Amino acid sequence: xxxxxxxxxxxxxxxxxxxxxxxEMLLAPVCMFRxxxxxxxxxxxxxxxxxxxQEPADFNHRNSCNKVMEKVKDLxxxxxxxxxxxxxxxxxxxxxxxxxxYPKPQGLYHNSVxxxxxxxxxxxxxxYKACLYAGIxxxxxxxxxxxxxxxxxxxxxxxxxxxxxxxMARFLLHRVCEDFGVVATLDPKPMTGDWNGAGCxxxxxxxxxxxxxxxxxxxxxxxxxxxxxxxxxxxxxKTECELCYSVIAMxxxxxxxxxxxxxxxxxxxxxxxxxxxIRVYDxxxxxDNKRRLTGHHExxxxxxxxxGVANRxxxxxxxxxxGQDKCGYFEDRRPAANCDPYAVTxxxxxxxxxxxxx
Ligand code: ADP
Ligand code: MN
Ligand code: MN
Ligand code: MN
Ligand code: MN
Numbered sequence: 001x002x003x004x005x006x007x008x009x010x011x012x013x014x015x016x017x018x019x020x021x022x023x024e025m026l027l028a029p030v031c032m033f034r035x036x037x038x039x040x041x042x043x044x045x046x047x048x049x050x051x052x053x054q055e056p057a058d059f060n061h062r063n064s065c066n067k068v069m070e071k072v073k074d075l076x077x078x079x080x081x082x083x084x085x086x087x088x089x090x091x092x093x094x095x096x097x098x099x100x101x102y103p104k105p106q107g108l109y110h111n112s113v114x115x116x117x118x119x120x121x122x123x124x125x126x127x128y129k130a131c132l133y134a135g136i137x138x139x140x141x142x143x144x145x146x147x148x149x150x151x152x153x154x155x156x157x158x159x160x161x162x163x164x165x166x167x168m169a170r171f172l173l174h175r176v177c178e179d180f181g182v183v184a185t186l187d188p189k190p191m192t193g194d195w196n197g198a199g200c201x202x203x204x205x206x207x208x209x210x211x212x213x214x215x216x217x218x219x220x221x222x223x224x225x226x227x228x229x230x231x232x233x234x235x236x237x238k239t240e241c242e243l244c245y246s247v248i249a250m251x252x253x254x255x256x257x258x259x260x261x262x263x264x265x266x267x268x269x270x271x272x273x274x275x276x277x278i279r280v281y282d283x284x285x286x287x288d289n290k291r292r293l294t295g296h297h298e299x300x301x302x303x304x305x306x307x308g309v310a311n312r313x314x315x316x317x318x319x320x321x322x323g324q325d326k327c328g329y330f331e332d333r334r335p336a337a338n339c340d341p342y343a344v345t346x347x348x349x350x351x352x353x354x355x356x357x358x
Contacts, residue, residue: 080155197292205329
């Protein structure tokens with residue numbers, strides 16, 4: 001291009017042909033990032049792949065996801081995904097593992113530091129910096145339970161942004177690893193035996209789930225001002241001081257706090273569609289996750305649906321803090337590391353956020 005593109009509409013469509021066929025496919029630009037390798041003013045452009053007929057390519061799950069996200073946009077859905085992955089040498093052997101035999105059993109490695117237990121942090125942090133430069137909403141990284149297994153978190157992202165940012169973060173991961181002469185695999189169970197698999201937990205909330213202020217009991221503070229006003233918002237009665245706006249009392253007109261109810265409602269809907277969700281939580285209809293969701297190694301069994309507060313062995317976990325605050329988000333621990341985030345967020349929005357029958 002002759003000048004630096006400023007917005008995605010400055011980028012023209014392009015076409016390419018797939019190796020295995022001579023049919024030309026269209027690249028429709030959808031999202032622009034700064035290029036952390038060639039540096040400013042160069043860009044990385046995420047594209048949707050379309051057929052010549054303008055229909056989405058068979059593996060393009062963004063197109064239909066975007067349509068669902070449009071329908072639920074008033075709920076302001078936020079997602080955060082925790083991408084786990086494993087570093088391998090180019091020979092497929094886990095990076096940093098002894099040539100013969102195995103490293104010490106799991107227990108040393110999760111969130112660890114030290115050359116004898118955290119293998120590849122220079123690579124991990126290089127990826128982290130590349131994501132920050134690109135403008136990806138990356139939130140953190142950690143060493144995982146299996147040695148050479150790592151995680152990074154992307155989010156919170158609203159709607160379609162989740163898939164866009166995670167896919168670009170994955171591209172940068174593979175690209176950074178290339179420079180280091182290693183390979184990142186998203187296989188959900190790279191090593192059989194007593195080694196943890198790799199997932200891509202998804203954290204989910206709507207505006208209603210995030211809203212603070214809903215509490216079970218009446219809170220009363222001693223207050224020196226005397227002017228008070230009772231305000232009613234949705235299911236909450238709020239008593240505020242008109243002078244200093246401090247909240248003197250809050251109560252719910254129901255026995256249960258209204259905000260966590262939205263989370264519970266979503267979980268109830270998910271419980272009725274366990275099989276459908278498992279089908280889209282990896283690219284092979286649940287086959288890949290069969291190796292990972294065994295009921296061991298911090299997973300729930302693939303054949304059961306379960307939910308709980310602070311329970312990392314459940315399909316759905318409500319974080320401890322969310323249970324205390326009575327508002328926030330929930331986590332679906334079932335998606336495999338190699339899931340398509342468009343397919344996962346789309347299923348989540350369909351099940352939890354769309355009105356029945358739409
Ligand atoms: P875990 O305790 O399960 O390891 P992490 O700290 O690794 O959790 O990841 C938490 C994820 O939750 C992050 O991706 C973050 O962006 C996301 N998140 C935080 N708040 C919300 C929210 N209100 N709605 C959706 N996602 C959220
Ligand atoms: Mn050519
Ligand atoms: Mn995590
Ligand atoms: Mn993890
Ligand atoms: Mn998690």
